[in-house]
Amino acid sequence: MTTDRAPAAPEAAPVQAAETPGTSGLMEQHTIGPIPEAERTGTARGVFGIWLGVNMLPLTVITGALATTAFALPFGWALLAVVIGNLVGGVFMALHASQGPQLGVPQMIQARGQFGTKGAALVVLVAMVMFMGFYISNLVVGAQSLHGVYSAVDPTAAIVGAAVVSMAITVIGLRLIKVIITVSAVVVGLLVLASLVWILVSGVPDGALTAGTFSGTGFVSMIAVGAVWQIAYAPYVSDYSRYMPSGSGARAAFWATYGGTLISSVLVMTLGCLVGSAAKGDDVVGGLASLTGGLSTTVLLAFAGASALGNAGNVYCATLNTLTLAETFKPGWLPGLKARLVTSGVLHVVGVVVALAATGGFLTSFTNFITVLLYVLVPWSAINLVDYFVIRDGHYNVPAFFAPGGGPYGSWNVPALVVYLVGLAVQIPFVVLPMYVGPVAAEIGGIDLAWLVGLAVSGCLYWLVARRSQQPRPDVSVAATR
Incomplete structure (x- = not known):
């Protein structure tokens, strides 16, 4: 199924390390290479904690508020759309999570099994941009939260300070990121619950829960937002x-992944739906402050802190993707601690520069951003899941991901790349964007079905292509590659 293929072999040549990873010291030594079985100390509790905390952010509040602001849904319908979208999208997301323990490598390294070592670079680049987008978004919203508490705080200083905190955590690595985000999840989660109780006890503004009008367009569009969030x-x-x-x-x-992300995203987006009902214009953070009264200072400070602390995870993953791109053009090079630190530092600086230039009209820009992400990521997700669970049943030659020429996976898997492009193209008639509405979407009242079409077409087409031309799965077992 691949082109530019190196001769297949039971095992690929071992990865040559420019900087030899190890297990000693406070800082994480591993980057994009396979994690040895002896160092597999991760737990379901730790994974649950990190996904419970990843969504405990003001950005999640703003996303939930889209239902009652941008889509003008009544609160009840808004909440239902949020739940459905996250339930559906969370399944696809958590299925990807199950690949980590089996293969022991970052997600985008595993994409080489579908697209080839060089062919995967396109998807890796898209993912890197996405991670940086969330990092920048959290910088902006975190600064807004802090400014909402102390108006004298300079937003520029807040953004720079948040980046410094994020960098300090990223330097240590994944172990500290997990601890920090888990603790943040507990603190912010309790405050979100307290905020909901406060609003109910203090009295919801008259007409807030019934404001807006149900529309199929808004309802389905908010389901899509919840799905793409996951x-x-x-x-x-x-x-x-x-x-x-x-x-x-x-x-x-x-x-652990599904439970953590579903609980936290629905909880925080519920607060967003309620705040959006009472917010004036796009000022969701201001609406949160006015609704929570005496609790607002604590809530906004906690959200600002969570944005700075949790943002380390976004840069951590962006760093892994940047190193993956670099290794693509230097096959066999296994980056270590020094490469991770330098890359992370550069990405932090780039994010700060963009955040300082992109604070105006943020809510509109963010809506457009996550919508485009949906269209770009759906075909990759469908191809990856079909290949992993249906075609190969989780069996991959992991060392071949790093081998020159890609071993049995080749450098370029042209059929998979064509399927990916087809998956993008078939969504165009169904897309709903401020700058363009597809003809089919316009015909059905602006309802966004592009993500469903993209999933179905990409997954089915890849299955048809792969089952005809797929090479036999590697003789070497996954466990034997480590």
Whole structure:
């Protein structure tokens, strides 16, 4: 199924390390290489904690508020759309998480099994841009939260300060990121619950819960937003689960990831739906402050802190993707601690520069951003899941991901790349964007079905192509590659 193929072999040549990873010291030594089984100390509890905390952010509040602001839905319908979207999207995302324990490598390294070592670079680049987009978004919203508490705080200083905190955590690595985000999840989660109780006890503004009008367009569009919120995580869920043991980690990784992300996203988006009903214009953060009264200072400070702390995860994954891109053009090079630190530092600086230039009209820009992400990520997700669970049944030659020429996977898997492009193209008639509405979407009242079409067409077409031309799965077992 691949082109530019190197001769297949039972095992690929071992990866040559420019900087030899190790296990000693406070800082994480591993980057994009396979995690040895002896170092698989990750647990389902740790994975649950990190996904419970990843969504405890003001950005999630703003996303939930889209239902009652941008889509003008009544609160009840808004909440239902949020639940459905996250339930559906979370399944796809958590299925990707189960790949981490089995293969022990970052998610985008595993994409080489579908697209080839060089062919995967396109998807890796898209994922890197996405991670940086969330990093920048969190910088902006975190600064807004802090400014909402202390108006004298300079937003520029807040953004720079948040980046410094994020960099300090990223330097240590995944272990500290997990601890920090888990603790943040507990603190912010309790405050979100307290905020909901406060609003109910203090009295919801008259007409807030019934404001807006139900529309099929708005309802389905908000389901799509909830789904893409989850699917957007798919390119890096294995980055967090790859330290779990291969023997028992796959099923546990799925449920820990699904449970954590579903609970936190629905909880925080519920607050967003309620705040959006009472917010004036796009000032969701201001609406949260006015609704929570005396609790607002604590809530906004906690959200600002969570944005700075949790943002380390976004840059961590962006760093892995940047190193993956670099290794693509230097096959066999295994980056270590020094490469991770330098790359992370550069990405932090780039993010700060963009955040300082992109604070105006943020809500509109963010809506457009996540919508485009949906269309770009859906075909990759469908291809990856069909290949992993249906075509190869989880069996990959992991060392071949790093071999010059890609071993049995080749440098360029042209059929898979064509399927990916087809998956993008078939969505165009169904897309709903401020700058363009597809003809089919316009005909059905502006309802966004592009993501469903993209999933179905990409998955089915890849299955048809792969089952005809797929090479036999590698003789070497996954466990034997580590």
